[in-house]
Amino acid sequence: MREYEPLFHRRDEAGEDLDRVRDLFAAASEAYLSFPWSWMVWALLLPAAALATTEVALRWGWAGGLALWSLTILAGGAVELLGIRRGQRRARSSPLAGWVLNVQGNLSLVALLLSLALIAVGATAALPGLWLLLLGHSFYAQGGLAFPPFRGYGLWLQLGGAVALWPRGVDPLVVFAAVTFAGNLWIGWSLWRARGE
């Protein structure tokens, strides 16, 4: 040991711990991040649904909006499942992936309750901003451990959420469309590049 070497390598140990956690998260998410096309599909589906919402709601009322978003999530979910199956022919969960999903499920519950509260007070225009902020938080905090570009993606969604909540001169659904289009394309492209490396 040299004279100026610290007795305890706290920073190095912390770095190693974090690296180990990142490795575990990356391994647990491998089956779910092997198909860039599902992100490209979300990049089309989400903006299309957001831009169509006002028109559909005007024509068919709240039920039309509900059906539009249900179909969007159903279509995106089907592509996602297909991707998982292609990524790993017999894709099975791991305890870590299950834990992450548990936390995300809890966050979704928060989002749903806050959404109901916003609907109750007639502030439906704040819904896109709320979901962008919460999704961004999830990707920034947990997704970034599995795949580093998710950190930037999370911040991008949160920036979009902040803009969407701006009280004047901003159409929150247009902001939602722009943010999800660019963000999902970027992640799809990042996955494509990561697969090639």
Added chain:
Amino acid sequence: MSPRRRLEQPSLFDLELDAPPASGPAVGEPTPAAAQAGDDGVPLRSRLYAGMVDLVAHVAVLAVVVLGVRLMGVAPEPRDLPAMLLLLLVFSLFFTVIPLAFWGRTPGMAVLGLVARCDDEQPLTFGQAARRWLAGLLTVAALGLPALLALRGRSLADRLSHSTLREG
């Protein structure tokens, strides 16, 4: 040592030096309990109760949707039913497939202490979880009649997904 590792590893005080080495089935080999459950099958009553718990969750979601719509000052009409059913379908997909693929059980199965496993004792794949969900939809669409198949030990979901429901 991290708290989690402390929980997973037996401490010195947990070990009995005179105790015989743990004997059990080899990895991949069904446990006696699992084998027995497989032979006898899970009782139809347990399957029905688990299905009813899941059904109550779906009804609760429908109630929340109706409440949300009323909070917006709109009264739901019969022509709005298809949109609500579509939302229920999406909820059902996530409510069933994800817990089955990740934990081997829906919330209703968890309440009843049931777990779904592949015929080779492995956890379900996403494909198998999706097929169990489809079988559930078919059962509801056929007014529960396919549930009678479970009287012979294997339900429609078991047969479609090549998996088995066990107690555990």
